[in-house]
Amino acid sequence: MKKEAIIAIIFGAFLGAFLSFFFIQKSKTGEIEKRKKIVPTETLALKKKIDNSNFQSLEIVEPENGLIVEKKEINIKLRAPKKSLLVVQSPIKEMTLETSQNDISFTFPLALGENVIRIAVYPKNKTISAQEKEIRVYYLEK
């Protein structure tokens, strides 16, 4: 092979490598520019936040578990999801009601001694699961 031919092949290889490097870089830059943003927009994120804030878990505000009282009845204060079926069961009394607001308060009778009170809520919104809690209140005359 002649000397000129070898030089031409080497130059050709260098040019090929240079061109391929140039096109690869160019296509990468174009791809980044064309790529879509997948981060939620601010409005969407805010809306999602508002939706979460509407969720209310079942909380027994009053009475405290294990409390001793000297009366035949007790005032129960709850926080529960709106538009839910509320079920309260104890050995002496049971009641059901539909919640119209988050804060619920009602009077509940007690038997002498230990009172196991089971409270459950079934939200109408089926995406929120049912919740249940139990408290023990002691009506003890002294």
Add this chain to the structure above:
Amino acid sequence: MNKFSLCFKKILLFLFLCLLIFTNNTLAQTATISASQKKQIDEFKEKIATKVAQLQKKTNNKAIAGFVEEISGNKLRIKTADNDSFEINVDSLITKYYQIKGSQMLEINFSELKKNQYIIASGLIDNNKVTANFIYLDEPFLVMSGKVTEVNKTEYYLKVLTNEKEVYLLDIETTTRQLILNIKTINLEKTGFSKIKEGDTIYFVIKNSKEKKERYSAEKILIIPQEYFIQ
């Protein structure tokens, strides 16, 4: 020097006499107090006890209940429904014992407390120790909920899978109070065994025992029909 010694002796004698007189006086005084003011001391003790009870009530108005596991001397060990162990210390003078029977309380003695009985202890609760002022012997109840998985119409029992994944067989007796939710009015109505279906949600009350039984006699049941959740 001799004069000084005589004077010193006189002072010593005077001091000795003073000591003798005061000691006698004090002893006499003690004797008088113990005889005449015993009633006042008792009243004072009573007042202190009442004040202590009031302060305890303010700071620790809670009770602990559980099955008696062990009785030794002036101590009891109980296990609560949450499987927590509590040591109950009793005092022969302070602690009072009662038995709850329906709507009445009868005073009993410490000797009447037995293993496996259900007691409520009130007093000063510190971690897992209770210094009991009062101990009440009570009948324990269990309030549970779950799904009806079987309705046995020949033996009149319900198989229930609770939310805690426990299985209970409930005998529905003629005395069992049976209620069902009216899904339109959300009121509770009286119902019968024939209206209970597999898949219904159930709330039930049974008498609790230390050991889990195979079957329980249901005191009360409250049914939420499955139709409520489908609508």
